[in-house]
Amino acid sequence: MASSAFNIRRLVMDVDKAVRGPSVIEIAAAIQTCRGVEACNITVSEIDLETVGTDVAIEGQNLDYDEIVRAIESSGAVVHSLDQVIAGDRLILLGPRVR
Template sequence: MATIRQLVIDVLKPHEPTMLAVADEIADLDGVDGVNAVLLEMDEEVRNIKFTIEGTDIDFETVNATVEDTGARIHSVDRVACGEYIVEDSPTAQD
């Protein structure tokens, strides 16, 4: 299986723990070099947060388990980059 270098996930989480606490838990995982968290939407019960995770060898199952351990759930995987390096998107005529 190819090495995951970048993972962008949409996460639904309760108000607690904080977005910072969840990002910190993910950042502490082996193979993760950095995490970016952006609040997309907030309502009375949950927050919708986009996490961009980069690293040398991201283990999706470990990320998923860590997210779930905080009481949150991955809503969708929005981007994944695998291989020796991250390939940047190239514009096409449809863009």
């Protein structure tokens, strides 16, 4: 994905790691090495016998999705899904969808 063509400002991903795998601090440190990253929030969302599921939100300027995925994977975790992308000159925050 060539993300340099537009300004990605926020990414939200579902990231899984092994229970005995990298700590959330190690994953955050890997993400912080990527260009444009200004802030990273990692929240544990579920734990089972072997896997820890986390919600990862990253904000910054001109974020490079591919670089961030490589950093997460090099730490020992895996991106399960990309759940939100905000791009442009400013952030647009939406509330939960009601049906």
